Amino acid sequence: MYTQKVMEAFQNPKNVGEIENYDGMGMIGSEACGDIMQVFIKVENGVIADAKFKTFGCAAAIATSSTATEMIKGMTVEEALEVTNKKVIEVLGGLPPQKIHCSVLAEQAIKAAIEDYKNRQKN
Amino acid sequence: MERIYFDHAATTPVDARVLQKMLPYFSDNFGNPNSQHWFGRRSVTAVDEARDLIASLIGAKPGEIYFTSGGTESDNWAIRGAAHAQAAKGKHLIVSAVEHPAMITTAKELEKEGFEVSFAPVDEYGRVDVQKLKALLRSDTTFVGVMTANNEVGTVQPIAEISALCKERGILFFTDAVQAAGALKIDVKDPAVDLLSFSAHKFYGPKGVGVLYIRSGLKMGKIITGGHQERTMRGGTTNVPAIVGMAEAFRLAQEERERNAAYVSSLRDRFISRVLREIPYVKLNGHPQERLPANANFSFRYIEGESLLFSLDLAGIAVSSGSACSSGSLEPSHALLAMGLPEGLAHGSVRFSFGKDNTPAQIDYAVDKLKEIVLKLRALSPLFPKELKNEVFEKEN
Numbered sequence: 001m002y003t004q005k006v007m008e009a010f011q012n013p014k015n016v017g018e019i020e021n022y023d024g025m026g027m028i029g030s031e032a033c034g035d036i037m038q039v040f041i042k043v044e045n046g047v048i049a050d051a052k053f054k055t056f057g058c059a060a061a062i063a064t065s066s067t068a069t070e071m072i073k074g075m076t077v078e079e080a081l082e083v084t085n086k087k088v089i090e091v092l093g094g095l096p097p098q099k100i101h102c103s104v105l106a107e108q109a110i111k112a113a114i115e116d117y118k119n120r121q122k123n
Numbered sequence: 124m125e126r127i128y129f130d131h132a133a134t135t136p137v138d139a140r141v142l143q144k145m146l147p148y149f150s151d152n153f154g155n156p157n158s159q160h161w162f163g164r165r166s167v168t169a170v171d172e173a174r175d176l177i178a179s180l181i182g183a184k185p186g187e188i189y190f191t192s193g194g195t196e197s198d199n200w201a202i203r204g205a206a207h208a209q210a211a212k213g214k215h216l217i218v219s220a221v222e223h224p225a226m227i228t229t230a231k232e233l234e235k236e237g238f239e240v241s242f243a244p245v246d247e248y249g250r251v252d253v254q255k256l257k258a259l260l261r262s263d264t265t266f267v268g269v270m271t272a273n274n275e276v277g278t279v280q281p282i283a284e285i286s287a288l289c290k291e292r293g294i295l296f297f298t299d300a301v302q303a304a305g306a307l308k309i310d311v312k313d314p315a316v317d318l319l320s321f322s323a324h325k326f327y328g329p330k331g332v333g334v335l336y337i338r339s340g341l342k343m344g345k346i347i348t349g350g351h352q353e354r355t356m357r358g359g360t361t362n363v364p365a366i367v368g369m370a371e372a373f374r375l376a377q378e379e380r381e382r383n384a385a386y387v388s389s390l391r392d393r394f395i396s397r398v399l400r401e402i403p404y405v406k407l408n409g410h411p412q413e414r415l416p417a418n419a420n421f422s423f424r425y426i427e428g429e430s431l432l433f434s435l436d437l438a439g440i441a442v443s444s445g446s447a448c449s450s451g452s453l454e455p456s457h458a459l460l461a462m463g464l465p466e467g468l469a470h471g472s473v474r475f476s477f478g479k480d481n482t483p484a485q486i487d488y489a490v491d492k493l494k495e496i497v498l499k500l501r502a503l504s505p506l507f508p509k510e511l512k513n514e515v516f517e518k519e520n
Contacts, residue, residue: 002433010430011437016503031467031506034427034455038505054505058429062503 002059003093009063014070017052023120026112028105035061035102037109039069043117048072048080053109060099061106064088068106077114083107124439127485131325131417132274132302132476133443137368138327144371145329148364156361157352166363173370180377181319182310183336189353190366193333194301197320198225200335200346200357201297205266205318206233207344209295213263219243219251219280220461221273223299227457230268242461243269248410249278249462257288266295271303275445275458275474276409277418279307286314295341301325301333305376306384306415311336323365327479328372332365383479388416390477390486395419397490401516402497408459408472419475420445422459422468425507426500431473434496440489445472467506490518 002010019040029036035057042050051069055062068088072080085103089095095103128136137145148169154162156170171185178185191197206216218230220242230240243256251269260267267289272279282298289296297318300309305326311319318341322333337343337356349358376383398405404424423431428444435442445456454460455469464472475489494515501507 007433007437010433013503027505031465031470034466034470036505054503056425056504056506057427059433061427062430 001096002063003095005091005093006060006063006095009066009092010059013062013066015052015066015073016054018054019050019052024113024115024117026109026114026116028109028112029057031056034058035105037061037065037105039065039106039109039113041072041110041113041117043077046076046078048075048077051113057102057105058099060095060102063092064095064103064106065109067091068103068110072110077117080110081114083110125485125488127440127481127489129475129477129481129485129489130441130443131478132277132415132474134324134330135305135327135478136480137324137329138372138375140375141328141368141372145364145368148367152363154363156363157350166361169363169367170361173366176370177334177373180309180373181336182312184339186354187311187336187339189335189337189357190361191320191333191335191357192331192359192362193324194223194299194320194322195225196347197322197333197335198223198299198301199229201299201318201320202226202229202266202268203233203346204344205295205297205341206238208342209265210238213261213265214238215241215261215264216266216268217241217243217256217259217264218268219245219256219270221245221249221251221275221278221458222268222270223274223301224457226268226270226299243267245461247463248413249273249276249408249458250410250413251280251285253281253284253288256285260288260292260294264292264294266297268297268299270299270301271307271309272300272415273409273458274302275456275472276420276462277302277415277476278410279303279413279415282316283314286316290315302415304373306380306387306417308377308380311338317341323369323372326372326376329365329368332362332369334369379479384416387477387479387481390481390483391416391419393483394475394477394486394490397486397518398493401490401518402494403514403516404511406464406468408462408464417476417478419477420472421475422464422472423497423500424468424471425504426471426497428471428473430500431471431496434500435473435489435492438492438496440492443474443476445469445474487518 156166304321408420459469
């Protein structure tokens, strides 16, 4: 059911943890649904210098969190907003149909973290 | 890597002795028992012997044993056949809230046909509350279905009391004994049941074959129409090798029951006591004592069950999970929710079901791996509270 890439990302996830003094944080999902994704970003000169995550969820949720945070590192904030769940799925070589919502969660958590960053910039 | 199988509630390997009994019926003795010639007659003998043996082991008459394709068909037939045959008497059916989906889904289908279904609630251990079930009984109730033991948490149900309640009122009582058949003594007279189902692959028999016991004299509808097989009650070419295998597997399961149950429950108890002592924030689901010898079901707080399942799989350990993510739906196990488990804990549930070929060394290896995995997944979890220490404890010597 899972591709080799998904299992690899699940087994050895990158960017696990929290960023102290983060510039943006987004948390999406609920315990009731069985998926919660929390993304932290550090932004320097409009570029995402670091990204970390914590996830409560299935193997696909953990794999997409790892892959999505890996993808946005080094991107500008505007570029990171263009990272869609489809692109995350592409990198992972596909996801089973019932797991697509996990990749949507990753996209939403990144967008929420960026929104949080932008709000902090305004204040 | 050693592969360790802890999912015997899902299915079991066919016992070598059972396989030997089955083999001739695939090729040499291949006749269709419905045929009139010598080839057919040889198969009739084998099927008759299997029926006699199974009947004698559960205190039934051979004419009360009907062969089916397995637990799901038997459950479908029991509730559908009984509901339709009794429809003139009443259209109210009761099943427990923790029945197998084969029952719950079929009961819901019957609702669409105009039957009324009540789901009997269970306590925190998954045991049907007999007083609450009693309160649901009505003058138009025709059928009560409560499993002998639950498939997810292994809780053994008070079917003797429920049987007595039904008998007093002339209501049909069905028990799904799919999980219990290999582990407990099955006797259709004690407690008295009108209908009972089981499936061979849960007790080291082949897949795709099961039994529905139908008490003689009971008016029953059919769900599979066709030829004259099973006294015209269930059409379809008789699966001779599977039936022969089921009878042998059931004979062995019942003969070796006490020894296997004692051994498997010792493995289970070793596993449960180590997990509860060495891993914090864990809940044992199901009844602490009144449970099947093979079953241990835990919820690991702050962790989702499917990620735990796959981590164990990568370590060579096969288990199953009640989390939504493992079942392909978005809802966690209906049975765990019926026990009042919060959704987060239901998503974090994992079932370990042991078998006669497992060893204490496998139990210890699994607990050691489980500790590593729980630490890793909790470190990943945004739900794990910062004020708690992510730790596990040493094995007690």
